[in-house]
Amino acid sequence: MTADEVLRIARTSVSLGISRIKLTGGEPLLRSDILDIVRGLASISGIRDLSITTNGTRLSALAKPLKDAGLTRINISLPSLDEKTYSLVSGGNLNEALGGVGAAVKAGLHPVKLNMLVLRGLNTADIPTMIKFARNSQTILQLIELEPVNINDDYYNEHFFPLNGLEQELKQQAVSVETRGDMQNRRVYTLSGVRVEVVHPIENTDFCARCTRLRVTSDGKLKPCLMVNNNLVDILSAIRRGATDEDLKELFVKAVERRQPFYNPSRAN
Numbered sequence: 001m002t003a004d005e006v007l008r009i010a011r012t013s014v015s016l017g018i019s020r021i022k023l024t025g026g027e028p029l030l031r032s033d034i035l036d037i038v039r040g041l042a043s044i045s046g047i048r049d050l051s052i053t054t055n056g057t058r059l060s061a062l063a064k065p066l067k068d069a070g071l072t073r074i075n076i077s078l079p080s081l082d083e084k085t086y087s088l089v090s091g092g093n094l095n096e097a098l099g100g101v102g103a104a105v106k107a108g109l110h111p112v113k114l115n116m117l118v119l120r121g122l123n124t125a126d127i128p129t130m131i132k133f134a135r136n137s138q139t140i141l142q143l144i145e146l147e148p149v150n151i152n153d154d155y156y157n158e159h160f161f162p163l164n165g166l167e168q169e170l171k172q173q174a175v176s177v178e179t180r181g182d183m184q185n186r187r188v189y190t191l192s193g194v195r196v197e198v199v200h201p202i203e204n205t206d207f208c209a210r211c212t213r214l215r216v217t218s219d220g221k222l223k224p225c226l227m228v229n230n231n232l233v234d235i236l237s238a239i240r241r242g243a244t245d246e247d248l249k250e251l252f253v254k255a256v257e258r259r260q261p262f263y264n265p266s267r268a269n
Contacts, residue, residue, distance in 0.1 A: 001220050003033045005239055007040040009216055010047075012248040018214070020049040022075075026218065029058040035069050042070020051075065053115070057092050059100025063107040074104050075113045075142070080123045081133055089122060105138055112139045113197075119146060120161040127166070135194035144199040149227065167198050185210060201226075208261035214252075222255035231258040 001009075010021060021041055028034055029052070041050055049072050056076040066074075078097060079089040086094040104112045116123070116130050127143065134141035145163050148156045170189040171177060178188040180197075189196045215223040220236020223229075233255040238247060 001218070001236060003036045003040065005220065005236060006037055007044075008239060009220070009235060009248070010041055011044055012245060012252060013214070014044050014046040015245070016249060016252055019046055020051075021047055022051045022053060024053045027055055027058075028052055029054050029062055034062070035065055038066055038071050039069040049073070053077065054100070055090060055092055055097060056100030056104070057096040060096070060103045063100065063103035063109065067107040067109055071109060073111055073113070074109045075115050076101055076104065076139075077117070078114045078130070079117055079119070080126045081129050082123075082126060085123055085126065089117075089119065101137055101139065112137075113142050114139050115142050115144055117144050117146060118161045118163060119159040121159060124161055131191065131194060131196060134196070135192075140195045140197065142197045142199055145201060147201045147227075163198050163200065170196055170198070214255060222251065224255050224259040225262050227262040231255075233258070 013021075023034075023037070023041075031037070038050065038052075041047060050070060051073045052066070052071060053075040054077070056078065059074075059076070063074075076097065077090065078086075078101070080086045081094070081098075083094045086092065086097070090097075101112065101114070114130070114134055116127070118124060118127070130141055133139075143163060143166065146156060146160045167187065167189075170191070173191050174189040175192065176190045178190070180186050180188060186197055186199055189198070213226075215226065216235070217223055217232065220239070221232040221234050223232055225231065233251050235248060235251050238251060243251075
């Protein structure tokens with residue numbers, strides 16, 4: 001999609017009541033026009049929250065320009081503070097990612113959240129270190145369970161690590177516990193000087209029942225459900241055929257009508 005096409009889809013969504021937009025990937029900061037996109041999105045009346053999820057390796061140079069362009073906050077994927085583990089999981093450079101974290105905090109993006117995908121056999125032992133780093137860097141740590149999306153069954157079965165036991169430990173240590181009703185009832189544990197969120201993204205009735213997200217794929221299709229790929233609605237082709245704003249609104253309505261809860265307890269039987 002071109003920047004103009006991204007912005008037109010965004011304007012259509014805002015006209016229908018959407019007020020929060022997150023740019024994800026892949027890696028969104030690889031786009032040479034990312035500042036134009038952020039600046040354009042920030043100028044749309046009605047958007048009250050604009051964020052990006054990134055691996056952070058390009059943030060040292062881009063954090064302040066992104067903030068100046070209108071970015072509200074940022075999520076940085078950081079699976080480990082160990083160089084070998086980080087490289088194994090992400091394939092990137094840890095020092096570049098850490099530089100990006102510092103640059104984002106310094107630029108005034110708030111909050112800066114660290115997304116730690118917890119993987120059995122790879123980084124579970126790193127969780128205490130990550131909590132300490134989040135405290136010292138004035139960031140929020142999000143611990144995220146692995147979900148079976150874009151990976152094979154063998155990888156999922158080997159590395160999935162349930163976070164229920166860890167949540168009990170956090171609860172015992174917490175000064176306070178907040179339940180985020182706007183985010184699938186996930187819990188936020190405030191420890192001494194740091195906040196830790198725990199994300200159970202699948203097999204979770206709250207995740208489906210409280211989901212209000214609609215995704216747009218990189219090739220311009222509306223995606224009603226994270227876990228399903230057979231109900232997409234092609235909006236980019238309509239734009240390139242000269243669709244009117246009303247035509248695009250109808251495609252959004254069509255996508256929402258295709259929404260169905262993915263989680264179904266009978267699937268486990």
